[in-house]
Amino acid sequence: MKGLARELGFLLRDRGLLLSLVVAAAAAAVAVLLGMMEVEQQRATIAELLEADRVEREVVQAAQEDWGGAAYYTFHLTVDEPTDFTFAALGQRDVSPWKHRIRMLALEGQIYESDAGNPDFALIGRFDFAFVVSLLAPLLLILLLHDVRSSERAAGRHEWLSATSGNDHSPWRTRSGIKVALLTSCLLLPLWIGGLASGSGAADLASASLLTALHLLFWWGVCSLIEGRGWNSSVNLVAACGVWLLLAVITPAAIQAVVDASIPLPDGGDIVLTQREAVNGAWDLPKEATMEPFIDRHPEWADHVEISRPFEWKWYYAFQQVGDQQAEELSLAFRDGRKQRESLAGTLSWLSPPALLERTLQRAAQTDGRSALEYEERVRRYHAELRAWYYPKLFPELPFDQGLLAEVPDFSD
Amino acid sequence: MKTLFTIAGGEIQLWRRTRVAVLAVSAFAIVLVVSCLLTAQRMNHAAEERTRQQTTAEETFLAQPERHPHRMVHYGHYAFRPPPPLSIVDPGVDATTGQSIFLEGHRQNTAMFSDARASADLGGLGSLTPALVYQFLLPLLLIAIGHGVMVREREARTLGPLLAQGVTGRQLYAGKSLALLGVAAVMLVPMLLLSAYGVLQGEHLAASLGLFGIYAAYALVWCSAVALVSTLAETRGVALGVLASLWLASTLVVPPLAVATTGVAVPSEGKALSDLRMQAELRALGDGHNAADPAFAQLRANLLAQYHVEDVADLPINIRGVVAQSSEASLTELMNRYAEERMALELRQSSRAALFGWLSPTIAVSSASRTVAGTDLETHHRFLRETEALRFAFVQGLNQVHAEKLAYSDDINRSRDAESERRTRVSTENWRVLESFRFEPDPAKLRWSRASTDSLPLLVWLGVFIGLGVISSGRVKP
Numbered sequence: 001m002k003g004l005a006r007e008l009g010f011l012l013r014d015r016g017l018l019l020s021l022v023v024a025a026a027a028a029a030v031a032v033l034l035g036m037m038e039v040e041q042q043r044a045t046i047a048e049l050l051e052a053d054r055v056e057r058e059v060v061q062a063a064q065e066d067w068g069g070a071a072y073y074t075f076h077l078t079v080d081e082p083t084d085f086t087f088a089a090l091g092q093r094d095v096s097p098w099k100h101r102i103r104m105l106a107l108e109g110q111i112y113e114s115d116a117g118n119p120d121f122a123l124i125g126r127f128d129f130a131f132v133v134s135l136l137a138p139l140l141l142i143l144l145l146h147d148v149r150s151s152e153r154a155a156g157r158h159e160w161l162s163a164t165s166g167n168d169h170s171p172w173r174t175r176s177g178i179k180v181a182l183l184t185s186c187l188l189l190p191l192w193i194g195g196l197a198s199g200s201g202a203a204d205l206a207s208a209s210l211l212t213a214l215h216l217l218f219w220w221g222v223c224s225l226i227e228g229r230g231w232n233s234s235v236n237l238v239a240a241c242g243v244w245l246l247l248a249v250i251t252p253a254a255i256q257a258v259v260d261a262s263i264p265l266p267d268g269g270d271i272v273l274t275q276r277e278a279v280n281g282a283w284d285l286p287k288e289a290t291m292e293p294f295i296d297r298h299p300e301w302a303d304h305v306e307i308s309r310p311f312e313w314k315w316y317y318a319f320q321q322v323g324d325q326q327a328e329e330l331s332l333a334f335r336d337g338r339k340q341r342e343s344l345a346g347t348l349s350w351l352s353p354p355a356l357l358e359r360t361l362q363r364a365a366q367t368d369g370r371s372a373l374e375y376e377e378r379v380r381r382y383h384a385e386l387r388a389w390y391y392p393k394l395f396p397e398l399p400f401d402q403g404l405l406a407e408v409p410d411f412s413d
Numbered sequence: 414m415k416t417l418f419t420i421a422g423g424e425i426q427l428w429r430r431t432r433v434a435v436l437a438v439s440a441f442a443i444v445l446v447v448s449c450l451l452t453a454q455r456m457n458h459a460a461e462e463r464t465r466q467q468t469t470a471e472e473t474f475l476a477q478p479e480r481h482p483h484r485m486v487h488y489g490h491y492a493f494r495p496p497p498p499l500s501i502v503d504p505g506v507d508a509t510t511g512q513s514i515f516l517e518g519h520r521q522n523t524a525m526f527s528d529a530r531a532s533a534d535l536g537g538l539g540s541l542t543p544a545l546v547y548q549f550l551l552p553l554l555l556i557a558i559g560h561g562v563m564v565r566e567r568e569a570r571t572l573g574p575l576l577a578q579g580v581t582g583r584q585l586y587a588g589k590s591l592a593l594l595g596v597a598a599v600m601l602v603p604m605l606l607l608s609a610y611g612v613l614q615g616e617h618l619a620a621s622l623g624l625f626g627i628y629a630a631y632a633l634v635w636c637s638a639v640a641l642v643s644t645l646a647e648t649r650g651v652a653l654g655v656l657a658s659l660w661l662a663s664t665l666v667v668p669p670l671a672v673a674t675t676g677v678a679v680p681s682e683g684k685a686l687s688d689l690r691m692q693a694e695l696r697a698l699g700d701g702h703n704a705a706d707p708a709f710a711q712l713r714a715n716l717l718a719q720y721h722v723e724d725v726a727d728l729p730i731n732i733r734g735v736v737a738q739s740s741e742a743s744l745t746e747l748m749n750r751y752a753e754e755r756m757a758l759e760l761r762q763s764s765r766a767a768l769f770g771w772l773s774p775t776i777a778v779s780s781a782s783r784t785v786a787g788t789d790l791e792t793h794h795r796f797l798r799e800t801e802a803l804r805f806a807f808v809q810g811l812n813q814v815h816a817e818k819l820a821y822s823d824d825i826n827r828s829r830d831a832e833s834e835r836r837t838r839v840s841t842e843n844w845r846v847l848e849s850f851r852f853e854p855d856p857a858k859l860r861w862s863r864a865s866t867d868s869l870p871l872l873v874w875l876g877v878f879i880g881l882g883v884i885s886s887g888r889v890k891p
Contacts, residue, residue, distance in 0.1 A: 016654075027666070034673040041680045048682075052689040059696065077685070095509060095529040099685045112525040114511060115684040120763045120790050121676060122509035122529060124779075125539070127669035134536060139661060147650065233650045237657065238433055238557045242440070245553070250444060252537035257451060259533040268526035269466055269491065269513050273473075276515075280488045284478055311828035338531055345533030358536030369534050 008178055017144060017179065024140050025186035031132045032194035035087035038126070039198070042086075042098070046079050049099060053077040061405040067393045068313025070405055071104040071386075078102060078382060078411040080375040083366050085204045087194060089130035089358070091367025094122040100379060104390060106323040107383045108275040108331055111376060112268060129194075130361040133187055133212045134354040135248055138219040142240040144179045145223040147233035172227075180220050184213050204364050215357045251352040259345050265337040266330050275327040282319035293325060294318040304395040314394045321387065335373065342369045378411075385409045416580060420588025424562060425595060434558040441546075441554045441600065448541040449603050453501040453610070460500075463493040463512060467850065474847050479838040481827070482811040482819070483737065489517030490807060490847060492800040494524075497787035497854040498614035499624055502607050503544035503779075505788025508532075514797070516804035518741065518811075521748045523684060524797070543607060544782055547628050548775050549664050551600060552635040555593060556656040559636070562589040563643040563889070564652045573891035586886030590640045597632040604628050617857035623864070624785045630871045631778040637878035644885050663773040671769035671776060679762045684755065691751045695744065709736050726821055733824050734816025738809060745805050752801070756794045763790050770870040777874075780867035787854035791863065796852055803850050810846025814839055 012018075057074055064070040080098035094117045102110050116122065125131065188209050195205040226239050282290045287307040295302050298321075307315045324331075349355040362368035389409055392398075428434040470491040477488065493513045500507055511524025538545060563586065566572040575585065608621035639656060646652035716728060716735065725732045763780075770777030783789035818839050826833040854860070 030670070031673075034670075034677055037677045038673070041677065045680075045682060045686060049686050049689065052686065052693075056689055056692050092530075092534060095527065095534075099683060101685055101688065109515070113523050114525065114527065114530065115523060116509075116527070117676070117681055117683070118759050118762050118790070119506040119509040119793060120759075120766065121672045123506055123539075124668050124672045124766075126676070127666070127673040130536070131669060136661075136665060139657075139665070143654065143657065234561070234653050235433055237653055238437070241553065241557070241657070242437070245550070249538050249549070250541065252535035253539070253541040256533050256535050256540055265531055267462075267466075268531070269493075272515065272525070273470075273491070276489070280484065283484055284480065309829055310831055310834040341531075341533040345535055349535060352535070352537070355535040355537055359534075362534075362536075372530070 017182075020140055020144050021182055021186045024137065024183055025190065027132050027136055028129060028187045029190040029193075031127050031129045032087060032190045034126075035090060035128045036194055036198060038090060039082045039087045042082050042093070046081060046099065049077055049079065053101070062402070064400075064402070064405065066313065066400050067390060067398070068316065070400075071313075071317065071390045071394070073103075074405075074408070075101040075103050076382070076386065076408075076411060078375075078379045080371075080378075084198050085195070085200045085208075086365045086367055087198055088128065088191060088200075088204075088208060089361040089365040089367055090126050090128045091130070091362035091365060092369055092372050093367050094118075094126065096369075096372035096375075098375065102379060102383055104317065104320070104383070104386045106275050106279050106320040106327075107380065108271055108324050108327040109279070111379060112272065129191055130358045130365075133215065134358040134361070137183070137187055137212070137216060138244055138248065138354065139241070141180065141183055141216055141219045142223060142237065142244060144183065145176055145220065145227065146236040146240055176220060176224070180216055184216050188212060208361060208364060211357055211360055215353055218353050247352050248354040252349075252355040255345060255348045255351065255355070259341050259348065263337055263341050263344060265341075266333045268334060271327050271330045271334060274330055275323045278326040279319055279323035282322065287315055290315060290319040290322055293322050297321070297325060298391070301391065301395040304397070314397075317387075317390070317394060335376070338369070338373060342373065345369075382409070382411050416584050417588040417591055420580070420585060421591035421595065424589055424592035428558055428592075428596075431558075437554055437557045438596070438600075441550055444541065444550065445543065445546050445600065445603055448546050449501075449543050449607060452504065452542045453607065456496050456500045456504060456507075459507075459512075460495045460498075463495040464851075466491070466513070467493045467495070471847065471849055475841070475844050477841065477844055479840055481834075481837045482734075482814040482839055482843060483518075485844060486518035486737075486808050486811050489515055490804070491515055492796075492803060492850050492852070494793070494796045494852050497792075498611040498616035499608070499620065499786035499854075500788050501611065502542070502604065502624060503782045503786040503788055504542055505544075505783035505786060506790055506793055507788050508540070510793050514800050516800060516807075518808045519744060521752060521801060521804070524793075543604065544779070544786075547604065547631070548779055548782075551597070551632060552660050552664065552775075554600070555597060555632070555635045555639050556653070556660055558596065559593045559639040560643055560652045560656050561649045562593065562640060563886075564646045564649050565643075567647070567891070568649055570891070572889070576889075576891060582886045582889035583883060585889070586640060586644060586882055589643075590636060590882070593636040593639060594633070597629075597636055601625070601629055601632060616854075620785055620787070620854075620857040620860055623857070623861055624782065627778060627781045627785060627864070627868055627871070630868065630875060631774060634774050634871055634874045634878065637875060637882055641878050641882040641885065644882060644889060664775045667769050667773035668776050668779070671766040671773075675762050675766045679758070679765060681755070681758050681762065687751050687755055691747060694747060706736075709739070712736065712739055728821065730816050731819045731821045731824055732816075733821065734812055734814070734819065737815055738812040741805070741808055741812060745801075749801065752797065756797070759790060760794070767867055770867060771873075774871055774874050777867055777870040781864040781871070784864040784867060785860050787860060789863075792855060795855070799852065800850070803848060807847045811843070814843045814846070818843070 053075075057076075060073050060075075061070060064073065078100050082093075082098075086093075097114045097116050099115055100111075100113065191208060192205060222243050223240055226236050226243070231239070291305040291307065295305060304314070305318070346359065349359050359368060363370065386409065393404075428438075470493070474488070474490050477485065491513055496504060496507050508528040511527045513526060514524045515522045538549060566575060566585070576582065604625055608625045611621045611624075612618055638659060642655050642659075643652050646655065712735065713725060713732065716732060717723065717725070720728055722728055767776060767780045770780065780789070784791070819837050823833040823836045827837045828834075
């Protein structure tokens with residue numbers, strides 16, 4: 001205990017340490033603040049979208065005269081709301097869309113549209129808390145720890161300090177431990193303040209804190225191993241930075257390349273082309289060619305598929321659905337492939353602690369690739385709900401009832 | 414001059430005997446070569462694949478059977494953006510924007526299927542392209558081996574004897590810098606090869622050399638920074654600490670910070686919201702599918718007067734086609750206005766973020782590199798504009814066929830009467846309204862003029878570092 005107080009006293013007079021701590025706290029605070037502002041903006045955009053969409057839908061629906069037209073002209077807004085922890089890891093939200101308007105036409109032709117942000121931004125990435133703790137924090141720690149022993153050795157105090165303390169390791173361990181603890185606190189304090197202000201769950205904050213601490217402990221281990229070799233400070237620093245490069249930059253890039261190469265995806269273009277050929281080809285085919293595969297999927301409408309005129313809405317929606325059915329195999333392979341890539345990347349990310357931390361934080365913030373896929377699945381389910389709502393009106397040819405349109409399912413329900 | 418080479422040669426000899434230096438250089442070289450090979454293979458494959466898909470899309474369109482021309486408007490067409498030759502150095506926004514776009518009547522779609530969405534995300538800095546290796550790792554290598562060039566002599570107390578032998582501080586600085594430059598030059602050889610390969614693939618020589626020049630300038634900036642800090646520092650530790658912090662700030666902190674602050678300061682509203690705003694304005698234009706829409710009353714009256722007839726059925730042309738043409742034109746004008754606003758906003762964001770190039774040479778080199786390679790945001794915007802022009806041309810061509818080759822009476826009865834429906838199918842020669850589309854990079858000159866603003870900070874940084882280096886090395890004392 002006395003040793004601890006002594007070391008703390010020394011360290012608080014270390015201007016280099018204080019500077020690093022200020023830098024760490026400032027980086028975390030700026031990251032948290034920018035994350036919160038970004039989330040705030042996304043929420044405002046969503047609120048504006050919901051309102052504009054409501055107005056638009058009311059106008060469009062009021063002008064409709066039949067079920068088919070209503071389904072054709074009405075767009076439906078879907079959004080992937082940020083959570084109360086999204087501010088900490090904005091993740092894929094620059095790359096994958098979190099807002100999408102769909103209608104009851106063939107879904108495969110619409111679902112891949114991407115209303116994403118500035119591609120330059122997606123390329124560079126954002127300065128968020130996940131970035132600070134997974135990539136920057138290890139470097140700050142390396143800067144703090146690379147010369148704990150070697151600086152004393154260079155100053156000629158190493159043996160003396162070792163001799164005056166209880167055992168060979170304790171002064172260094174105490175000194176490094178205090179540095180790690182101080183750095184961790186400086187990084188986590190802004191997270192907690194931001195988390196409390198954003199109403200994040202205590203579980204998210206606690207697990208993020210724990211993981212951050214573990215991550216820094218890992219890097220402490222790396223630094224100790226390097227320091228133990230007895231090299232001078234410069235070599236220590238270069239070696240530790242080399243390990244950082246390997247684990248934080250090269251390994252993730254290699255994992256990505258391996259994952260992408262080992263799990264090939266069907267070409268996205270083929271999905272939409274298949275769907276387009278199916279949907280457009282239907283116009284030139286006998287009506288039964290559409291209605292039969294439709295009935296396979298929806299036997300409940302078997303009594304209502306007699307098409308006598310060149311154009312009928314129920315035939316039109318049947319071939320939209322059949323278009324999706326024909327592209328289904330490719331589409332499922334595309335989705336499964338992305339899921340497999342995600343899960344393989346998740347497993348392999350254990351090879352790179354920074355990547356593991358970043359992915360875990362993004363998972364907690366629901367901004368990772370899996371969350372983007374889940375949003376896509378939600379949109380698919382919602383599209384199926386729309387079909388389930390319209391089909392019982394279209395196929396039995398129920399008389400059009402303007403008033404019922406208010407009951408079309410909403411994405412948020 | 415001979416002294417300079419002697420000093421430089423001595424320094425390189427020393428590095429060859431230092432394990433850390435040899436290890437760092439070899440590791441860098443391996444990562445660099447692997448990234449060059451992988452990226453070249455990936456981008457070449459993408460270029461071939463997308464060119465093939467473009468040809469197939471055109472053939473498929475032309476091979477469509479006889480049908481109503483408006484059906485072809487909705488059948489639509491696909492346009493693909495093949496990566497330019499220099500994307501093997503810097504794929505730029507190729508991964509984050511979609512690479513294909515569906516073109517159809519009445520709608521402007523977004524580009525689909527970006528690699529970034531489909532591939533696994535491991536955080537970090539993303540995939541290791543040659544651009545990233547040069548932008549991030551080359552400075553680190555120069556720092557790792559070069560931070561001691563000057564300060565080492567001071568620490569080892571060999572600076573005094575050297576100066577006493579008649580070597581001036583400036584000669585020492587120049588010789589040591591020359592050694593660093595030698596390392597940088599060797600590391601730039603793969604870049605030279607990639608640029609040459611780009612020329613073989615049809616890239617302009619000026620663009621290829623320009624890209625090499627940009628990375629050479631960037632390497633010079635770091636060489637001069639390393640030499641300067643090493644001259645000023647009292648100890649190697651200080652030199653290394655200062656240079657590592659500069660690297661950290663330039664490559665790791667400022668770029669994402671520039672993005673995050675710009676995103677907050679200049680928010681983009683996205684296509685969904687701008688589409689909804691447009692819808693409100695659009696309703697005033699009328700539905701082009703419905704020739705009886707009151708919005709087209711004026712058009713109808715004009716046509717009736719022009720042909721001296723009482724009823725639209727007596728017109729020598731099909732009013733539905735005329736309405737479709739007119740509504741597509743006004744709709745497109747509106748859609749283009751909103752699209753231009755969105756693109757202008759994105760450019761405003763990007764150029765605001767590029768201003769951080771004055772704080773970080775890495776931002777400066779990366780924007781300039783994307784621009785010269787032809788993988789920047791503006792090139793993507795041109796792709797969007799050109800595909801829009803392509804869309805408009807074939808849709809209007811089909812609408813003209815609709816107006817001139819279809820009888821109005823058949824057209825209005827086609828949903829009820831199978832015979833009329835058959836007569837509304839026009840021959841497949843009419844599908845030739847589709848123009849062939851090949852997306853090409855901008856002329857080298859234009860790319861250069863765009864890149865000059867981005868690369869200006871590099872030259873200023875270079876001037877400042879060299880100037881300070883020359884001044885301070887003239888004053889070195891043991």
